[in-house]
Amino acid sequence: MAPAFDKQSPPVKEAETATTHNSNTVINVGNHGGDDYKSRVTVVGSGNWGSVAAKLIASNALKLNSFHDEVRMWVFEEMLPSGEKLTEVINRTNENVKYLPGIKLGKNVIADPDIENAVKDANMLVFVTPHQFMEGICRRLVGKVRGDAEAISLIKGMEVKMEGPCMISNLISEQLGINCSVLMGANIANEIAVEKFSEATVGYRDNREIAEQWVQLFSTSYFMVTPVQDVEGVELCGTLKNVVAIAAGFVDGLDMGNNTKAAIMRIGLREMRAFSKLLFSSVRDSTFFESCGVADVITTCLGGRNRKVAEAFAKNGGKRSFDELEAEMLQGQKLQGVSTAREVYEVLSHRGWLELFPLFATVHEICVGRLPPSAIVEYSEKKPRLSMMEDSARH
Numbered sequence: 001m002a003p004a005f006d007k008q009s010p011p012v013k014e015a016e017t018a019t020t021h022n023s024n025t026v027i028n029v030g031n032h033g034g035d036d037y038k039s040r041v042t043v044v045g046s047g048n049w050g051s052v053a054a055k056l057i058a059s060n061a062l063k064l065n066s067f068h069d070e071v072r073m074w075v076f077e078e079m080l081p082s083g084e085k086l087t088e089v090i091n092r093t094n095e096n097v098k099y100l101p102g103i104k105l106g107k108n109v110i111a112d113p114d115i116e117n118a119v120k121d122a123n124m125l126v127f128v129t130p131h132q133f134m135e136g137i138c139r140r141l142v143g144k145v146r147g148d149a150e151a152i153s154l155i156k157g158m159e160v161k162m163e164g165p166c167m168i169s170n171l172i173s174e175q176l177g178i179n180c181s182v183l184m185g186a187n188i189a190n191e192i193a194v195e196k197f198s199e200a201t202v203g204y205r206d207n208r209e210i211a212e213q214w215v216q217l218f219s220t221s222y223f224m225v226t227p228v229q230d231v232e233g234v235e236l237c238g239t240l241k242n243v244v245a246i247a248a249g250f251v252d253g254l255d256m257g258n259n260t261k262a263a264i265m266r267i268g269l270r271e272m273r274a275f276s277k278l279l280f281s282s283v284r285d286s287t288f289f290e291s292c293g294v295a296d297v298i299t300t301c302l303g304g305r306n307r308k309v310a311e312a313f314a315k316n317g318g319k320r321s322f323d324e325l326e327a328e329m330l331q332g333q334k335l336q337g338v339s340t341a342r343e344v345y346e347v348l349s350h351r352g353w354l355e356l357f358p359l360f361a362t363v364h365e366i367c368v369g370r371l372p373p374s375a376i377v378e379y380s381e382k383k384p385r386l387s388m389m390e391d392s393a394r395h
């Protein structure tokens with residue numbers, strides 16, 4: 001079991017605004033000792049973004065009275081080349097030496113390899129793992145989380161089931177029986193880790209007070225978080241931009257230049273909006289102008305991992321697989337764009353929408369080797385009926 005955070009010399013917390021202490025604005029934390037009103041936060045995931053999220057949260061947990069100091073972080077345990085366990089090294093050095101080397105997470109971050117132990121006391125659960133692992137994680141957590149817990153998903157991805165697409169926030173809500181908000185945005189983790197200014201968007205369903213609690217937990221002077229009442233819109237932006245990033249990487253790998261890449265971003269954003277609105281009529285146009293929308297498309301297409309690996313794929317003429325390039329280039333970090341392109345393609349084929357989304361469809365066909373990387377522009381030029389569909393999908 002992971003050690004408890006050493007509270008012998010607790011840091012002095014900053015005073016908070018009156019509203020924070022108002023019982024209406026603080027998530028109910030039940031009866032857990034003397035600090036009943038304080039929220040306990042657990043981060044489920046500890047990759048590149050998971051570690052940065054833990055750092056942001058840990059700094060706020062120390063400052064704000066409404067949170068317990070200790071932040072648990074569930075770590076998918078692995079042995080390092082040194083022969084030590086990753087959790088032991090994180091707890092000794094305060095650094096995730098594999099996924100975020102060189103950055104101190106905060107002494108109040110406790111790495112825990114036991115997922116059930118990590119979540120059992122938390123009333124605020126932050127999910128941030130690659131999306132392909134979430135079904136298994138949810139299965140393990142059924143009946144293990146507090147009934148009054150609130151969740152937030154930072155995961156950019158979705159699952160496709162027999163019944164249709166299932167957003168990760170929905171998977172969490174349905175499997176664990178708890179409400180789940182989302183946080184997405186133009187957030188390249190390594191930049192936020194060194195405290196360069198970024199914005200993010202919290203998508204919430206109907207409880208603004210819960211959204212404010214999440215905003216408070218994540219916001220720092222260099223991380224500005226805005227709440228938006230559109231969970232599906234925010235989550236679909238974060239999910240679909242990874243497919244656009246793969247397309248942008250192909251363009252870079254083929255040396256096609258900035259105009260072509262800008263065209264891909266524009267067409268990609270249109271397809272993101274049209275697809276989101278076809279799936280959920282509640283999705284708002286304005287969400288695409290938040291950090292989770294246009295800003296994330298831009299940053300991902302300029303500096304993300306999906307772009308980088310897709311560039312290498314195109315440079316190799318599609319002869320080396322994404323799996324091989326991912327393993328070689330990302331050292332354990334995971335791409336989301338290739339599997340998301342496949343999942344989107346399944347939805348498109350199942351619903352007869354393939355022709356309406358030429359960019360999304362072409363990205364998948366290139367990823368699986370049915371088309372060459374150069375097809376990204378040849379096929380994206382064909383946009384039959386997309387505008388018409390967008391018009392009919394508009395509010």
Ligand SMILES: NC(=O)c1ccc[n+]([C@@H]2O[C@H](COP(=O)([O-])OP(=O)(O)OC[C@H]3O[C@@H](n4cnc5c(N)ncnc54)[C@H](O)[C@@H]3O)[C@@H](O)[C@H]2O)c1
Nearest residue numbers: 046047048049050076128129130133155156188189333334
């Ligand atoms: N890295 C970023 O810049 C960034 C920014 C914003 C959002 N995101 C999103 O956040 C999510 C998580 O990304 P990340 O960068 O933290 O992860 P990552 O890409 O660094 O992935 C590695 C993580 O996966 C874990 N893992 C490996 N095998 C596993 C298994 N079988 N079961 C469970 N976990 C396993 C590893 O232990 C490690 O913690 C993704 O949806 C991503 O799109 C990432």
Ligand SMILES: O=P(O)(O)OC[C@H](O)CO
Nearest residue numbers: 185186187188304305306
């Ligand atoms: O590195 P990527 O491509 O997974 O993108 C990272 C973030 O999602 C950018 O906001």
